[in-house]
Amino acid sequence: MSRISSRRLHLNVNILHSGFVPSAWRLADADPRAFVDVAHYVRVAQLAERAKFDAVFLADNAAIIDQIDFRPITALEPTVLLASIAAATTLIGVIGTASTSYNEPYNIARRFATLDHVSRGRAGWNVVTTADLPSARNFGYDTVPDHAQRYARAAEFTELVKALWDSWDDDAFIGDKASGRFIDATKVRPVEHDGRFFRVQGPLNLPRAPQGHPVLVQAGGSGDGRDLAARHAEAVFSASQSFEESVAYRRDLNARAAAYGRPQGVKVLAGLTTIIGATEAEALRRRDELVEQIPWRYSLTRLAGTLGLSPDQLDLDARLPDNLALPNGGNGNHTFFHATIAEARRGGHTVRELIRALAGGGGHRVIVGTPEQIANDIEHWFKGEAADGFNLMPDALPDGLEAFVDGVVPILQRRGLFRTEYEGNTLRSHLGLERPAVGVAAIGEELQRV
Secondary structure, eight states: OOHHHHOOOEEEEEOOTTOSSTTGGGSTTOOTTGGGOHHHHHHHHHHHHHTTOSEEEEOOOSSOOSOTTTSOOOOSOHHHHHHHHHHTOSSOEEEEEEESSSSOHHHHHHHHHHHHHHTTSOEEEEEEOOOOHHHHHHTTOSSOOOHHHHHHHHHHHHHHHHHHHTSBOTTOEEEETTTTEEEOGGGBOOOOEEOSSOEEOOOOSSOOBTTBSOEEEEOOOSHHHHHHHHHHOSEEEEOOSSHHHHHHHHHHHHHHHHHTTOTTOOEEEEEEEEEEOSSHHHHHHHHHHHHHTSOHHHHHHHHHHHHTOOGGGOOTTSBOOSSOOOGGGGTSOHHHHHHHHHHHHHHTOBHHHHHHHTTTTOSSEEEEEOHHHHHHHHHHHHHTTSOSEEEEOOSSTTHHHHHIIIIIHHHHHHTTOSOSSOOSSSHHHHHTOOOOOOOTTTTTHHHHHO
16 A cells, blocks of 8 residues: 555644634624534534544633634633533544643643543643733733743643653553452552652542543644654644645654654644635635625734734735744744745735735635635645645634535545544544553653753
8 A cells, every 4th residue: 555545634623613714703694602602612513523524623812812892712711612522422533722831731631631531532632832912911920931931841841741641550440349449559650740840749630541642732833833743742733825835844843753753753734724615706705705894904903913013014905014023033923923924925915915815814724616626625735745634724613614524525535535434432543643551661751851
């Protein structure tokens, strides 16, 4: 079997409340309260499970960082919401974001191990650092820690979470009524960590998770982010705007992973927004109608924030200023800054055209077309090894996902690119990942090298 044909395409859906396009909540059949309605998220997850998606994903913010006078925000805490989704589904994975900047390793280790138990082995943790000032202020800080410090903390945090997950052997639980033995205490160990950022005794207070470790996902595009992913992540959410850029990103990430003794590499799930119509003209019309319902003030402010500018520095009918530097002296969001600049330069867009191309000023790649055109694009990226799959962000939810499930998925299945049935019961099985053995010898040792 060839290397290409042995690979499996992976599909997640990022449930961005009403949808990726900021005006999605204004559609005639949309519910403006969907962003705080668990039934909405469950409906989207059940639709994705019907199509045999690998997982649903929930992003998160610890503050209000969008313009709430116009758009819904990520309001519900992901792990609580994912537990509800897990109870209403059977096999689809549940991946949630939790920041290493304003949490503690013990709480996150316990929270995601609990989610893995509740979902019977379907949990994943998206490891992120947090770079916005409103979040820092919500946790008592006047400034955002610098980029290098955030990632040093994230590295120690992630190692410690993994050590806590490994503080129980798989067979520590006995539960033998006849002998009266409940836990083999010799198979439960403290982690005894005293590091630069954290001091944790351990062990975790619940048995090892069904998957051993919930699946580790990462989303940073900076050099530090790639290095963190190469050391720990089993999948990454990327934001490449072009095929060539994504090929280079995937090769670099896997080379870094191999240098850390991980020759199996990391699965790259490229961010992809889809706007689908029965014809290309219909899809373009849907895109234009959605974008025209977004106030230009909103889009300019959002784009300016991504670029580290003030809105009055942007002219709708001019191109972006030359030689833009990373926001906050490099202490901002590298991923979306670079993705936005890449799309602007590649397309030669004015600011107005860039906002339209990004469907409202976001940083992910947007494709507009028929189910066949979108399936062709996905096949090209997958077979060309630019991505192992996609983190889908439909323009509007649930109808944008319905268009993908009913139109694009059957084409991918007919071409032998995507599963027609689940082959296992866990998120690891969906992603083709091995269950990690307990790293007994590594507990403490790897932490000392952080």
